[in-house]
Amino acid sequence: MKDKARKFITIEPPFVFNNKYSFNDPITVAYETLGKLNSKKSNAILITTGLSPSAHISSSNIDKSPGWWEKIIGKNKPVDTDKYFVICVNSLGSCFGSSGPSSSSPQTDKKYKLSFPEVSIEDIAFSIKPVIDALEIQTLKAIIGPSMGGMTALSFIKQYPNIARDLILISTTASSRPFSIALRSLQRSMITSDPDWNEGNYNDADLPLKGMRQARFLGMITYRSPTEWNERFGRKLIKDIAERADLFGNRFQIQDYLRRRSDDFITDFDPNSYLYLSNAIDAFDLTEDCNDIEEAIANFNLDRVLIIGVDEDYIFPFQCQEDLYSAFKTQKNNVDLLKLPSINGHDSFLVDHENFGNSLAKFLK
């Protein structure tokens, strides 16, 4: 049943990565759609994802397993699939159907691993256009881009200024700042210094689990917020005295929780894909070829823009969303900036469904 809703398009070669490297294998892009495209093809909403999700954004009759934004997308949900035709694309470089280091070369039938070209956010955005074309959509009603997906959305509109009427940017930025670059650098080094990473040539039986677990542990800490950890865990001790270690083990529930949750993700996501996308986030800069965000978005042809963020986001702090807002505001009046009262830090959009759902529903209505 799983992945049954997934569809694919193929981009014939050459695909020019990072504006410089011409790749001569076909590129596959996986995507899912929910709802029906209306006759005017005017109700399509594209959702570009953060680093880790697949294209499976919500359950349907075809694939009943819950999607990564299950409470936001669907019938009678904030983004109502009775009204909208929702498209979610698995990012190029990821490992859920789209081409990347864990997909196989049609020429050799072997996984590309590190021979897959370095992927940029611009490449991810560029690879989405053929999906929109295949669906014969001229103009999207909206693009919703949370986290890395916000970078992808910005790059997509920079490349195709008339592609969408509305844009919703969530907990994202025009470029990463050094604090989060440093955190991601450390996460990558945790993986690459795991001997099982083996210069990217691990096999499925010997994944660099230790490095992935550490990277995930750091992610779990920094994607949320101190306020959330205080409220949920404080200094509560773990109950099982036998498990309550002396010097080097767990004493507090926060430790136990993070250790257990760090095990969840590590076999689900390809380590090389993680490295590729983490690197792409660091490298992306919407203002790379111009002076500032204002200049970068000068040709964006949008009706409305909504920018959402929260306090205590260590990955893309609210200042990043304020900077985007200021730039859009110079261009047009129809721009809103929302600071939601969520306490879940960067991950709030995945956790605080009520606040984020209400904001999305209100904007779309």
Place this chain on the structure above:
Amino acid sequence: MKDKARKFITIEPPFVFNNKYSFNDPITVAYETLGKLNSKKSNAILITTGLSPSAHISSSNIDKSPGWWEKIIGKNKPVDTDKYFVICVNSLGSCFGSSGPSSSSPQTDKKYKLSFPEVSIEDIAFSIKPVIDALEIQTLKAIIGPSMGGMTALSFIKQYPNIARDLILISTTASSRPFSIALRSLQRSMITSDPDWNEGNYNDADLPLKGMRQARFLGMITYRSPTEWNERFGRKLIKDIAERADLFGNRFQIQDYLRRRSDDFITDFDPNSYLYLSNAIDAFDLTEDCNDIEEAIANFNLDRVLIIGVDEDYIFPFQCQEDLYSAFKTQKNNVDLLKLPSINGHDSFLVDHENFGNSLAKFLK
């Protein structure tokens, strides 16, 4: 020349660790003093340290190498050693002369390693009293406790309520919160999962450098602040194109800086000592045997209290200093809380000598 100013006292056994474990070897405590004790023995200032410093707090004629608080302590400096007799103690469990996992048992002449008992902040504080006694000081003019040293100072006064007239707490807390517990847990697991750690039985030629480097890298990120990294590095690229890696290396100056600086500390500090003290910070709770901070400090006999903190301290956020202030305020009027405008996060007291120096000098005058 180095360490020439260091003195030692010996505490005869048994030393009861953590209120439960009786240790039958003598305990050594290393300390340094600067300036002269006056005839009334009323000008002594004790400085309790953070996790990593030695007792060498500032240079002198005896040891001319710069100390860890060189710009704050000394002749004509904010804590003027022409006026005050400054005592700095190397924490029990550390590796700069005081007993700990890297010191040797007099019975076997071998390093204790993990056979050294678990050390608590209370133990560290308790081990300082014999130093004060050896110097024949009844009452300290002041105790200055930054970071972990603030915990030690609080515990010391809890054990000896009349030991000091004034107390200065800097960037510290009555107990660690889950966010920083999580960060320290990860740092410890970086070290203990390095195969070279070898269950604590590494030798000097095979230190767990990889784990120490990662723990230090995370420390460097989180002891400072995003504001500092933005101002110093922004998205500046490293200059040497040859060194500018593609996928997994350094692209940004922040990465290069953190990598280089991570190498500094790792051969200077004993990994087991690091684990012991990191663990002690997590475990410490001034309110362990009572309801709240107010009750915990009820018997503190102090003239004046100054509490200093800064914004963007991820280790002990300003809220921790506010909580201490509120508790002291209920007890007496002579309490001040200062939020300094430093941008260096938790490490501000080691970096922003001007703001911290001025505040200390003003309080002492």
